[in-house]
Amino acid sequence: MGPENAIITIDGPSGSGKSTISRLVAARLGFTYLDTGAMYRAVGYQARKLGISFEDSKSLAELLENINLVLAPGDGDTRVILDGEDISLAIRTAEMGLIASQVSAQPVVRQKLTEMQRRMGEKGRVVVEGRDTGTVVFPSARHKFFLDAEPEERARRRCQQLREKGLAADENDVLAQIIKRDQDDSGRSLAPLRPADDAIIIDTSSLGINDVVLFMLEQVEKSEEKVQYESRDERIGKMIS
């Protein structure tokens, strides 16, 4: 895979800055941004709407067979259209985050969404954001990042985001939800939240968004140069031998 069709994965817990940063990195590179969390949220939304238990794998499989989900770039967050209905805002509540986390622990849900994500990103030029994109969805992606931050800082950021969207947010409640979701996402046996062995880990607690974006772009550029040299050396090697 050449530099022009690279895949960049950005994983990390809620509030680590990953969505804002992923969007900016994608925009700077002219890549597509793929928000995998929005897909888990959409499945959770549909399950709740249809009254399906979040542990009922048979009904969840059926739901996934018939799901009509479209992700489109929006002004801020990704626009999420389910059966023609714009659910972009409805899926962003703290409650929907917890529901998404619950359905995401079901193997049938992970399998189907992983397949969809691979199809959406297979051509490259994509920044994929989530929890397992560097470990499971695109294990051979060339650029992998894992963003983290102190839980209190993540709760503060999350509240600010929710308030900017006009949604109610209490910092103590959000902190408790963040801790619970971290435990669930990291503790599950299937595709747990963890950095890939070859990911660059960045603690964003005391870093500005732009500093992180610039650092990441530098890392991408550096390793792209290395890949170009390597493939040039390989071509020269072939010509000589």
Ligand code: DC
């Ligand atoms: O990134 P987010 O807060 O929108 O994600 C919501 C939930 O979806 C998260 O708590 C766990 C799940 N998720 C996942 O299991 N794997 C992903 N790649 C992305 C999200």
